[in-house]
Amino acid sequence: MSTPKTTPRTRYHHGDLRNAMTDSAVELARAGGPDAVVLREVARRVGVSATAAYRHFSDAEALLFEVKGHALELLARSIGVAVAAVPADGDPGDVAVARLRAAANAYIDFAVDNAGLFMTAFCLTKVPGQQFEGVPFTDAAAFQALGGLLDAIVATGRMPAERRPGAEIAAWSVVHGYALLLVGGPLERHLSEQEQARARERTLDLTIRGLIAAD
16 A cells, blocks of 8 residues: 555656656745745655655755746746736727736736746746856846837837937836836835835836936
């Protein structure tokens, strides 16, 4: 008769264990951020030995790298859903600007609703076996989506072309900074929900106006 410790191991074949470990690690990150992603805890949760776990992830850093990728993917997916929900009819410039605002709001909403994953998405990690940080942020789907939204605004004539170079860095910095101040920061502690909403709207208004206004 199998014991509870050995029974779960028979359920995993080929990539199943790696996927199960990744799913478990993502849930740990969701609850506690990057510091909660502990390889031995993941092994315990999926019911395998640490030795079995190390066959799929060489160390905790490799597991965290995997989880970070999933967190960034979930963020990009949230942004994509929000942008797709913006009605496409109307003035093309208005639509393009509305999509940028929707993306920014989705970014902040993700940070508020998934603080642990948000912090994990932007934690410092290394590519397994290498000594530098993983995928460049410019390759992240969420960042590329921002660039595409800004290009669309330029294409409509709403944003001067000379303002486009580096605009994604400026816009991302403002929105990400606001999200950090809100998630566990002073804006969360010292502002009411109504004040937070006003501060968010004002922040996005000023950011978008700065991007599209002519000199």
